Every structure is written in C-alpha cells, then in structure tokens.
Amino acid sequence: MRMSAQVVSLWMAAVFGVILLVAFLLFPGFFPPMPPDMTAQQVAGFYARHQAMIRLSMVTVNFCGIMLVPFFMVIVYQMKRMATPTQVLAYAYLSAAVSGATLLALADLFWLVAAFRPERDPQLTQLLNDLAWITFTMPVGMIIAQMACLALAIRLDDQPRPVFPRWVAAFNIAVAVAVAPSAFAAVFHDGPLAWNGAVSFWLRACACVLYVAVMLAVVWRAVRRQQHDGVEGAAA
Amino acid sequence: MTAAPAGRRLTDLWTCWWVFPPFYTLFGIIFVPLTRVMPPPSPAKITAQVVGFFHAHALTIQIGFGILMVAIGFGSVVNGLVAYQIRRMTAGSVFCYAYLATLAVGAIPGCLFCAFSFLAATFRPDRDPHLIALCYDMGLLTFVGSLGCFATQYLIFAIAIFCDRNKVFPAWLAYVSVWQVVTELVAAPVFIFKGGPFAWNGAISFWEGTALFGVYIACLIMASRKAVERQQRGEVTAG
Numbered sequence: 001m002r003m004s005a006q007v008v009s010l011w012m013a014a015v016f017g018v019i020l021l022v023a024f025l026l027f028p029g030f031f032p033p034m035p036p037d038m039t040a041q042q043v044a045g046f047y048a049r050h051q052a053m054i055r056l057s058m059v060t061v062n063f064c065g066i067m068l069v070p071f072f073m074v075i076v077y078q079m080k081r082m083a084t085p086t087q088v089l090a091y092a093y094l095s096a097a098v099s100g101a102t103l104l105a106l107a108d109l110f111w112l113v114a115a116f117r118p119e120r121d122p123q124l125t126q127l128l129n130d131l132a133w134i135t136f137t138m139p140v141g142m143i144i145a146q147m148a149c150l151a152l153a154i155r156l157d158d159q160p161r162p163v164f165p166r167w168v169a170a171f172n173i174a175v176a177v178a179v180a181p182s183a184f185a186a187v188f189h190d191g192p193l194a195w196n197g198a199v200s201f202w203l204r205a206c207a208c209v210l211y212v213a214v215m216l217a218v219v220w221r222a223v224r225r226q227q228h229d230g231v232e233g234a235a236a
Numbered sequence: 237m238t239a240a241p242a243g244r245r246l247t248d249l250w251t252c253w254w255v256f257p258p259f260y261t262l263f264g265i266i267f268v269p270l271t272r273v274m275p276p277p278s279p280a281k282i283t284a285q286v287v288g289f290f291h292a293h294a295l296t297i298q299i300g301f302g303i304l305m306v307a308i309g310f311g312s313v314v315n316g317l318v319a320y321q322i323r324r325m326t327a328g329s330v331f332c333y334a335y336l337a338t339l340a341v342g343a344i345p346g347c348l349f350c351a352f353s354f355l356a357a358t359f360r361p362d363r364d365p366h367l368i369a370l371c372y373d374m375g376l377l378t379f380v381g382s383l384g385c386f387a388t389q390y391l392i393f394a395i396a397i398f399c400d401r402n403k404v405f406p407a408w409l410a411y412v413s414v415w416q417v418v419t420e421l422v423a424a425p426v427f428i429f430k431g432g433p434f435a436w437n438g439a440i441s442f443w444e445g446t447a448l449f450g451v452y453i454a455c456l457i458m459a460s461r462k463a464v465e466r467q468q469r470g471e472v473t474a475g
Contacts, residue, residue, distance in 0.1 A: 091319045095319070099308075099340045138302070
C-alpha cells in the first residue's frame with residue numbers, strides 16, 4: 001500500500017494497539033480485576049506493593065491510548081465517503097470518539113495519581129481508585145453512539161460497492177450491546193455487573209479488543225480498495 | 237457539501253433529529269427526579285447533611301447516572317446534527333468543527349464528572365465524610381460551573397447564525413444563543429458564594445440560567461426540525 005495519512009494512521013493503531021494491549025496485560029489491577037469490596041487498607045497496600053508495575057503499565061497506556069485516535073478519524077473519513085443522504089453521522093461519530101478517548105486518558109491519570117504516593121491516607125487512595133474504575137468502566141455511551149452511527153451509516157450507504165460490507169453494521173451493534181451493561185457497574189459491589197465482573201470487565205474488555213482488531217482489518221481493506229480505485233485524496 | 241439526491245429520504249438527519257427530544261427529556265429525568273442534581277442541593281450543607289443527602293438518594297443517583305453513562309453518547313448525535321446544519325451556513329466548516337470540538341470537551345467536565353463524583357460518593361456510604369463532602373463539591377461545581385466550553389459553543393453558534401446568508405436557522409435563534417453566553421457568565425460566581433442568588437443553587441446562577449436553557453433547547457429542537465423539513469423539500473441553498 002502507498003503511504004498516506006490513512007495508512008500511517010492504520011499502522012499507528014496496529015503498533016500502538018499491540019503495545020496498549022501488552023500494557024493492559026501487565027497492569028496488576030486487571031489480573032484479576034481489583035474487587036470493589038477491597039478495604040481502604042487493602043487498596044493502599046495494593047498500590048504500595050505494585051507501585052512500579054502500575055506506573056510502567058499506566059504510563060504506557062497514557063502514552064499509547066490516544067495514538068489510536070487517528071484510526072477513528074480514518075473511520076470518520078471513510079464514513080464521509082459513503083453514499084449516505086448527508087454526512088451528519090460522521091460528525092456525530094467524531095464528537096463521540098473525541099469524548100470517549102478523553103475518558104480513557106482521565107481514568108489512566110486517576111490510577112497514576114493513586115500510585116504516586118501510596119503512603120497517603122488510605123481513604124484518599126481508595127477514592128482515587130474508585131474514580132479510576134468508575135471512569136474506566138462505566139461511560140460506555142460514547143463508544144455505543146459511535147457504533148450506532150457507524151452501523152446506520154453502513155445501512156444507508158446506497159451504492160453497488162459499499163465502503164464497508166453490510167455485516168460490519170451488525171457487528172457494531174453486537175459489540176455495542178455487549179458493552180452496554182457496564183454502565184451500571186457502580187450499583188454493584190459483586191456479581192457479573194460489578195466493575196470486576198464477568199460482564200462489566202471480561203465481556204467488555206474482550207469485546208473492545210475484538211472490536212479494534214476486526215475494525216482495523218475492515219478499514220484496512222476499504223483503504224486498500226480506495227487506493228486501488230485511485231480515489232484516495234479526493235474530496236470527502 | 238452535497239444536497240440530497242432528488243427525492244431521497246434524509247433518513248440520517250431524521251434519525252438524528254428524533255434522538256433530540258428524547259435525549260433532553262431523559263436528561264431532565266436523570267438530573268431532576270433521579271440524581272437530584274437539579275435543582276441543586278445547597279452548597280451551605282454541613283458535612284453530616286451532605287452524607288445524609290447521598291444516603292437518602294443513593295439508589296436513584298446510581299440508577300440515574302447509570303442511564304446517563306449510555307445516554308450521554310446520544311448527546312454527540314445531537315451535536316452532530318447541529319454541527320451539520322452549521323456546515324451548511326455561510327460560515328461553513330470552521331464553526332462546524334469548532335462547535336463539535338467545544339461540546340466534545342464540554343461533555344466531560346460539564347456533565348460526566350458530576351456523575352463520577354456522585355457515584356464515587358454513593359458507592360461507599362462508609363467513606364470518610366469529608367471525602368463524601370469533597371465529591372459533593374466536585375460534582376456540583378463541575379456541573380454548574382463548567383462555563384467556557386458551553387459559552388464558546390453558544391458564541392460561535394450565534395455568530396454563525398448572524399453571518400449566515402443561507403437562512404438555515406432563523407436569526408432570532410442567535411439572540412437566544414447569545415443569552416446563553418450571558419447565563420454562563422453570571423454562573424461564574426458559583427465558585428465563590430455558598431448562599432444567595434449567585435450560589436450554585438441561586439436564583440441567578442442556577443434558576444435563571446436553567447430556565448433560559450430550557451427555552452434555548454426547545455427553540456433549537458424546533459428550528460432543527462424546520463431546517464431538516466426544508467432540506468427534505470429540496471429548498472436547499474448550497475452551503
């Protein structure tokens with residue numbers, strides 16, 4: 001493939017996506033995910049014990065997380081190429097993608113601030129840890145809106161060779177449904193909907209990893225075809 | 237910017253418009269009866285009263301903000317619809333992008349941060365009461381006091397309408413939007429006062445601003461509908 005802004009963005013997402021995944025795998029708070037019913041003393045002890053690895057993993061997330069934003073902007077650009085009645089859904093997608101990325105950056109900072117002085121009053125460390133988990137787990141609306149807009153745009157892409165194949169719309173809706181229950185994580189201290197639960201943590205985490213991997217492949221094909229047709233760079 | 241092919245139904249615009257009234261209705265239900273953020277409880281509450289507030293409303297705060305965590309995304313859809321209409325105005329892309337950007341910023345300090353703070357407060361009722369009081373202040377000050385993101389949005393929206401020769405929105409909507417800039421300005425003293433008209437629950441900083449916001453949203457919903465209707469009928473000025 002010829003180098004272009006789109007191809008660079010896809011490569012950034014592929015490379016930094018892998019690094020991001022490794023960082024998440026290294027974060028001591030995820031394996032197993034920290035139970036919400038840990039006492040303040042236990043939370044403070046956890047940060048003291050794992051300080052180095054929390055810093056290493058979360059500084060990496062800090063650095064690499066937003067590197068995926070250009071990839072989402074490639075999706076915005078591809079949405080604008082679709083034969084939809086207007087380009088309104090691309091604008092909505094862009095707005096949601098920016099807010100969603102900011103939320104990841106914010107959660108990451110709460111974890112890092114908590115790890116900065118594990119010796120502070122355990123109640124404060126616990127509050128920072130709660131804010132990190134709430135911010136990380138619950139606000140799924142942005143990504144759901146992105147998926148809903150993309151799915152609708154794909155359905156409305158009225159041309160013989162649509163930009164994305166139709167099944168991508170169904171896939172987006174399926175992932176949106178999988179992540180939706182996490183919105184209620186702060187109501188539960190245990191069970192599948194708690195922030196360490198089978199639904200709010202494992203299903204959501206797996207759905208998001210799968211989503212980025214599949215969408216990367218889908219967008220890659222769309223960009224390659226666009227280059228092949230010689231229309232990349234045309235106004236969109 | 238392409239006009240719709242003749243006769244094609246503007247399904248995407250209509251879908252976005254139909255998100256608009258339910259979104260703000262839900263927004264009202266979440267913030268008024270469920271989470272009790274509006275009308276705001278007093279900033280003069282002592283720590284024990286703040287703990288009592290969260291104790292009394294814990295479940296509805298958790299349910300309300302749980303719903304918000306999904307619903308907030310559809311605010312982006314509404315932003316997209318208005319941004320798209322700005323794109324059709326004489327001012328064009330710059331203000332369209334600026335509008336999207338300011339609201340993408342504003343959603344977090346101006347809306348979600350309140351939810352995170354209140355959820356953290358209700359999640360552990362046995363938390364140190366001073367920390368619960370901190371969550372209370374963080375939640376209400378960020379919600380009522382996130383001024384600039386919204387003021388910028390209202391300002392560019394008003395200017396875009398004033399300068400627009402394509403008549404996408406009526407000129408009076410620009411004046412309604414200018415009033416919103418004023419309400420953001422008069423909300424600035426919430427960072428100082430713990431009582432009276434300029435406190436975060438005060439007659440000027442809260443009530444006047446919220447009443448005008450309700451008028452603004454109702455106007456915006458109607459004007460957006462008219463704009464899409466006119467576009468559907470083909471009365472589109474190329475923008």
